[in-house]
Amino acid sequence: MKHQIPLIIDSDPGVDDALALRMIYCSGAFDVRFACSVAGNVSLDLTTANLLYLTRIWGSGIPVCRGCVNPLGGSDTSVHGAGGLGGYQLPPFDSKLDERGAVQAMYETLTASDERVTFITLGPLTNVAKLLQEHPETAGRIDRIYAMIASKDGTGNITEYAEFNAYCDPEALDTVIHSGVVVVFAPMHLGREARLSMNEMLARAQKSNEKSMMEAMFAGYYDRAVGDGYVAMYDANAVTALLHPELYEFVPCTAEVNLDERPGQTYLQRDEKGQFFRLEIKDPQALADAMLKDLFPGAD
Numbered sequence: 001m002k003h004q005i006p007l008i009i010d011s012d013p014g015v016d017d018a019l020a021l022r023m024i025y026c027s028g029a030f031d032v033r034f035a036c037s038v039a040g041n042v043s044l045d046l047t048t049a050n051l052l053y054l055t056r057i058w059g060s061g062i063p064v065c066r067g068c069v070n071p072l073g074g075s076d077t078s079v080h081g082a083g084g085l086g087g088y089q090l091p092p093f094d095s096k097l098d099e100r101g102a103v104q105a106m107y108e109t110l111t112a113s114d115e116r117v118t119f120i121t122l123g124p125l126t127n128v129a130k131l132l133q134e135h136p137e138t139a140g141r142i143d144r145i146y147a148m149i150a151s152k153d154g155t156g157n158i159t160e161y162a163e164f165n166a167y168c169d170p171e172a173l174d175t176v177i178h179s180g181v182v183v184v185f186a187p188m189h190l191g192r193e194a195r196l197s198m199n200e201m202l203a204r205a206q207k208s209n210e211k212s213m214m215e216a217m218f219a220g221y222y223d224r225a226v227g228d229g230y231v232a233m234y235d236a237n238a239v240t241a242l243l244h245p246e247l248y249e250f251v252p253c254t255a256e257v258n259l260d261e262r263p264g265q266t267y268l269q270r271d272e273k274g275q276f277f278r279l280e281i282k283d284p285q286a287l288a289d290a291m292l293k294d295l296f297p298g299a300d
């Protein structure tokens with residue numbers, strides 16, 4: 001069996017989080033140690049419930065930990081719907097959270113692991129920053145953070161200047177940038193280039209319950225950036241960059257975030273000596289095809 005990548009997931013579901021989580025859970029490539037919630041697209045209570053449910057149906061047996069709040073979490077309901085999963089309402093279900101909070105679970109997992117652990121972060125970096133502040137020695141145990149966050153050129157979506165995940169907790173992003181950990185950034189513009197057609201996804205959803213769930217999710221989701229009938233696959237790029245690195249250019253870069261008059265404004269400037277990488281998509285159509293296969297294995 002191929003070596004599985006030891007992984008911690010940090011997410012704020014979120015419609016595009018849900019699709020990224022499905023890609024992780026359907027892939028055999030990862031040894032997921034646990035998934036944790038963070039406030040972001042909707043409130044922490046809602047992201048935690050959504051993550052618990054999505055993990056139950058697609059990632060059965062993987063522990064789910066509750067993460068931390070941040071000042072601006074829960075402010076993006078115009079895109080992801082009131083509950084976070086578009087028009088989908090969670091059915092009653094019976095799953096228990098792991099008793100550890102996210103930061104404690106990260107600390108225990110990293111200190112107990114024989115090999116370095118990769119992170120995929122799909123929301124604000126609140127939990128990871130708390131870990132690195134409370135336990136800075138764990139930075140050396142993190143392999144890389146694949147993060148959907150930031151824009152490369154100071155543009156934004158939640159404000160004119162800031163990408164949503166960076167805007168929710170700019171100090172957290174700043175802490176991670178200065179921690180010494182290598183971050184692979186999947187910046188905002190990638191989500192728009194990597195849009196997927198809702199109809200194509202629905203055509204591949206084989207199980208009727210899966211199809212009706214996705215129909216409901218998409219019915220209550222609208223991102224003005226990519227237009228009707230499409231989902232902007234922001235978060236999924238942090239996953240496909242691990243599954244299919246050949247589909248991306250890994251551009252070495254520096255990273256900076258504004259904490260003052262334009263909070264959350266970011267620049268990821270190309271620099272051969274930079275400590276970080278930002279992703280660029282080589283061929284959007286090839287990437288879309290790969291994402292569809294990862295989302296619906298065996299549907300061709």
Ligand SMILES: [Ca+2]
Pocket residue numbers: 011012013014016017040041122123235
């Ligand atoms: Ca997200």
